[in-house]
Amino acid sequence: xxxxxxxxxxxxxxxxxxxxxxxxxxxxxxxxxxxxxxxxxxxxxxxxxxxxxxxxxxxxxxxxxxxxxxxxxxxxxxxxxxxxxxxxxxxxxxxxxxxxxxxxxxxxxxxxxxxxxxxxxxxxxxxxxxxxxxxxxxxxxxxxxxxxx
Amino acid sequence: xxxxxxxxxxxxxxxxxxxxxxxxxxxxxxxxxxxxxxxxxxxxxxxxxxxxxxxxxxxxxxxxxxxxxxxxxxxxxxxxxxxxxxxxxxxxxxxxxxxxxxxxxxxxxxxxxxxxxxxxxxxxxxxxxxxxxxxxxxxxxxxxxxxxxxxxxxxxxxxxxxxxxxxxxxxxxxxxxxxxxxxxxxxxxxxxxxxxxxxxxxxxxxxxxxxxxxxxxxxxxxxxxxxxxxxxxxxxxxxxxxxxxxxxxxxxxxxxxxxxxxxxxxxxxxxxxxxxxxxxxxxxxxxxxxxxxxxxxxxxxxxxxxxxxxxxxxxxxxxxxxxxxxxxxxxxxxxxx
Amino acid sequence: xxxxxxxxxxxxxxxxxxxxxxxxxxxxxxxxxxxxxxxxxxxxxxxxxxxxxxxxxxxxxxxxxxxxxxxxxxxxxxxxxxxxxxxxxxxxxxxxxxxxxxxxxxxxxxxxxxxxxxxxxxxxxxxxxxxxxxxxxxxxxxxxxxxxxxxxxxxxxxxxxxxxxxxxxxxxxxxxxxxxxxxxxxxxxxxxxxxxxxxxxxxxxxxxxxxxxxxxxxxxxxxxxxxxxxxxxxxxxxxxxxxxxxxxxxxxxxxxxxxxxxxxxxxxxxxxxxxxxxxxxxxxxxxxxxxxxxxxxxxxxxxxxxxxxxxxxxxxxxxxxxxxxxxxxxxxxxxxxxxxxxxxxxxxxxxxxxxxxxxxxxxxxx
Ligand code: SF4
Numbered sequence: 001x002x003x004x005x006x007x008x009x010x011x012x013x014x015x016x017x018x019x020x021x022x023x024x025x026x027x028x029x030x031x032x033x034x035x036x037x038x039x040x041x042x043x044x045x046x047x048x049x050x051x052x053x054x055x056x057x058x059x060x061x062x063x064x065x066x067x068x069x070x071x072x073x074x075x076x077x078x079x080x081x082x083x084x085x086x087x088x089x090x091x092x093x094x095x096x097x098x099x100x101x102x103x104x105x106x107x108x109x110x111x112x113x114x115x116x117x118x119x120x121x122x123x124x125x126x127x128x129x130x131x132x133x134x135x136x137x138x139x140x141x142x143x144x145x146x147x148x149x
Numbered sequence: 150x151x152x153x154x155x156x157x158x159x160x161x162x163x164x165x166x167x168x169x170x171x172x173x174x175x176x177x178x179x180x181x182x183x184x185x186x187x188x189x190x191x192x193x194x195x196x197x198x199x200x201x202x203x204x205x206x207x208x209x210x211x212x213x214x215x216x217x218x219x220x221x222x223x224x225x226x227x228x229x230x231x232x233x234x235x236x237x238x239x240x241x242x243x244x245x246x247x248x249x250x251x252x253x254x255x256x257x258x259x260x261x262x263x264x265x266x267x268x269x270x271x272x273x274x275x276x277x278x279x280x281x282x283x284x285x286x287x288x289x290x291x292x293x294x295x296x297x298x299x300x301x302x303x304x305x306x307x308x309x310x311x312x313x314x315x316x317x318x319x320x321x322x323x324x325x326x327x328x329x330x331x332x333x334x335x336x337x338x339x340x341x342x343x344x345x346x347x348x349x350x351x352x353x354x355x356x357x358x359x360x361x362x363x364x365x366x367x368x369x370x371x372x373x374x375x376x377x378x379x380x381x382x383x384x385x386x387x388x389x390x391x392x393x394x395x396x397x398x399x400x401x402x403x404x405x406x407x408x409x410x411x412x413x414x415x416x417x418x419x420x421x422x423x424x425x426x427x428x429x430x431x432x433x434x435x436x437x438x439x440x441x442x443x444x445x446x447x448x449x450x451x452x453x454x455x456x457x458x459x460x461x462x463x464x465x466x467x468x469x470x471x472x473x474x475x476x477x478x479x480x481x482x483x484x485x486x
Numbered sequence: 487x488x489x490x491x492x493x494x495x496x497x498x499x500x501x502x503x504x505x506x507x508x509x510x511x512x513x514x515x516x517x518x519x520x521x522x523x524x525x526x527x528x529x530x531x532x533x534x535x536x537x538x539x540x541x542x543x544x545x546x547x548x549x550x551x552x553x554x555x556x557x558x559x560x561x562x563x564x565x566x567x568x569x570x571x572x573x574x575x576x577x578x579x580x581x582x583x584x585x586x587x588x589x590x591x592x593x594x595x596x597x598x599x600x601x602x603x604x605x606x607x608x609x610x611x612x613x614x615x616x617x618x619x620x621x622x623x624x625x626x627x628x629x630x631x632x633x634x635x636x637x638x639x640x641x642x643x644x645x646x647x648x649x650x651x652x653x654x655x656x657x658x659x660x661x662x663x664x665x666x667x668x669x670x671x672x673x674x675x676x677x678x679x680x681x682x683x684x685x686x687x688x689x690x691x692x693x694x695x696x697x698x699x700x701x702x703x704x705x706x707x708x709x710x711x712x713x714x715x716x717x718x719x720x721x722x723x724x725x726x727x728x729x730x731x732x733x734x735x736x737x738x739x740x741x742x743x744x745x746x747x748x749x750x751x752x753x754x755x756x757x758x759x760x761x762x763x764x765x766x767x768x769x770x771x772x773x774x775x776x777x778x779x780x781x782x783x784x785x786x787x788x789x790x791x792x793x794x795x796x797x798x799x800x801x802x803x804x805x806x807x808x809x810x811x812x813x814x815x816x817x818x819x820x821x822x823x824x825x826x827x828x829x830x831x832x833x834x835x836x837x838x839x840x841x842x843x844x845x846x847x848x849x850x851x852x
Binding site for chain 2 (some may be wrong): 495506609618835837838
Binding site (some may be wrong): 016017018019020021022023024025026027029031032033035036037039040048060061063065066073094095099101102103104105106107108109126127129146 | 502507557558560604620624628791846
């Protein structure tokens with residue numbers, strides 16, 4: 001009953017910091033949700049509980065230490081669900097997996113994110129501009145609404 | 150004929166409560182957003198649409214020792230708190246139940262509170278103990294025998310919360326009782342005159358004191374800011390309802406909304422003298438119902454304003470606040486004598 | 487008051503994902519009833535091995551990585567890492583570049599403190615005032631974006647000066663100065679509003695006390711130390727700050743309230759520095775090319791990050807590659823002290839106490 005329309009009208013996002021610098025996270029929590037941009041007016045609400053979430057925003061290169069927790073959290077989200085990678089770190093590991101000296105780049109990284117979880121949306125930038133995050137959320141909502149289950 | 154009447158009114162009231170409860174959730178969020186100088190979500194989004202969305206998600210088994218009981222709690226509670234609403238309806242006054250008394254209503258309210266304790270002890274969310282992270286390793290401190298989930302702590306706090314923070318609302322409920330000299334809802338309502346010739350208790354001095362105390366008790370009953378220690382976001386995230394997902398979370402939202410509506414409706418019945426009459430045969434009956442529903446908006450709106458400006462009170466502040474308002478309530482009772 | 491690590495009945499582990507921690511780390515609180523008798527904070531979740539990545543990397547690439555140690559205080563990391571080379575090879579930088587570095591760094595400190603207010607208020611559950619903090623912060627973020635081209639990673643200091651991209655025109659300076667006025671007024675009003683709210687004050691007053699002795703014993707740094715009566719600010723030792731007139735704020739009480747008030751007062755000092763910066767910024771070059779990379783012995787530099795003392799040290803080999811990179815950030819010692827400061831508090835207050843040193847875990851874990 002009202003499947004697509006209700007999914008369009010209420011979206012809960014959950015944010016997981018998977019080990020980047022704090023740049024992307026702060027942009028999401030303190031900027032996109034702040035009154036200046038206010039993503040809630042586009043019917044997107046922030047939650048900290050995976051059971052409530054629809055979209056999982058992941059920032060950072062997914063460190064090995066956080067990977068199991070991230071997977072568990074993903075499993076805890078009831079279907080339908082989407083994962084969005086926020087920032088270059090989550091998309092390709094940024095400097096951490098692409099720069100390195102004699103000993104090579106960082107070995108602590110399990111990511112990038114699409115090795116760990118199926119990623120539906122990628123928001124590039126280091127950090128992405130708030131406008132980009134909002135427009136990504138807006139374009140992810142129709143996908144979510146059309147999903148089976 | 151009588152039998153049919155009370156069933157009809159129960160059904161009508163249930164529909165009203167199920168519709169307006171979720172709307173209240175949205176209104177609350179919207180008002181808070183406006184106070185925070187932002188546009189905020191549309192009114193139907195946090196309540197109605199969210200609930201429909203959660204119902205359209207795939208059901209799953211929660212991490213709980215008794216998943217069926219955990220999932221059954223919100224629907225059961227919704228039915229039980231709806232009984233409060235039914236009992237204040239005039240068609241139910243005449244039933245040979247003798248339940249339309251404020252003592253029975255207070256008893257039913259207790260159930261809603263205790264339910265959170267059960268809910269908290271049944272939930273095992275992954276956000277604390279079971280989070281896969283190696284923190285109990287060689288060399289780590291292991292002092293305590295029990296590793297408690299956040300929800301377990303929430304249950305413990307709910308027990309304390311029930312004992313102290315629900316005094317104000319009970320005291321407030323009994324101020325109209327003392328004024329009408331009867332515990333029957335019927336007598337309290339009739340004491341305030343008929344609909345066309347009302348002299349609400351609210352506009353008397355003890356009634357006004359009672360209304361203030363009722364308001365504080367109302368916030369405490371809803372566990373809304375600032376009385377939200379039992380599910381404080383700062384440490385317990387959400388507390389007891391953490392594991393509700395999909396349709397169960399939808400039910401939980403409804404429960405919250407309906408509870409908001411029912412307590413507000415009880416306030417209108419007791420302090421304005423307008424019971425939720427279901428009588429579509431006359432203009433008078435219909436306008437009485439409309440008036441009743443309109444007045445129920447008052448408390449949620451006030452709550453949203455208060456909760457936008459209140460930090461979480463820890464027990465250190467909660468005890469004096471609760472006892473202070475209980476004392477004011479007792480003062481109101483003395484005035485009412 | 488002597489604080490003992492006592493016996494406990496119950497343990498509550500919190501994290502990795504939690505609204506009060508934000509970043510992934512895991513405090514375990516040991517409780518007796520609801521009172522915290524012991525606390526252990528596990529930190530390693532965000533370890534990226536940055537020090538290890540740096541071995542043998544060209545120094546300009548190294549600076550790209552140091553900047554990404556942290557997204558709240560990225561400028562100070564970069565600046566300090568650049569200063570190591572400048573100190574080791576005796577590079578003097580033009581005055582205009584010094585001014586710009588200070589301006590960007592202080593703007594960043596300002597946004598960082600505003601995040602702290604917002605975050606602390608969110609933990610005590612006052613969403614409205616937290617949102618106000620973010621309203622206050624946004625003009626400064628936009629200003630930073632305009633001055634440097636990025637809202638978070640400004641990439642402003644480079645060896646020998648600043649990146650020419652970050653060199654503002656006179657018009658921009660005037661505009662920034664004009665913008666600074668109203669934004670600073672908003673911050674002032676906002677700070678007054680917090681400090682006059684009785685409900686908030688009753689939550690944070692007398693909570694999480696860290697005495698001066700404890701602060702010295704655990705080597706607490708930065709605003710947390712300065713609100714426990716330890717007068718140490720590395721900015722006083724840095725020549726770039728000699729152009730400015732400002733004070734070090736030191737308060738004595740050491741509870742959460744003092745930590746908030748200290749940062750509020752510090753915010754006013756920052757605004758003072760910024761005003762002087764935009765007014766007096768001298769004309770001229772922003773970068774010298776008058777240097778050559780070569781062998782450099784291990785050189786050590788300290789700087790004052792928004793949260794306290796920042797330490798960087800490394801040497802260069804003959805090709806100009808980084809050797810033996812070391813970096814230590816303020817949160818490590820601050821969090822260690824908070825394990826003690828939160829003893830004897832109610833659980834909710836303990837979480838607040840831990841957050842009141844403004845922990846930044848991505849720096850600490852590197
Ligand atoms: S993408 Fe950039 S800003 Fe985002 S977490 Fe990674 S380094 Fe930080």
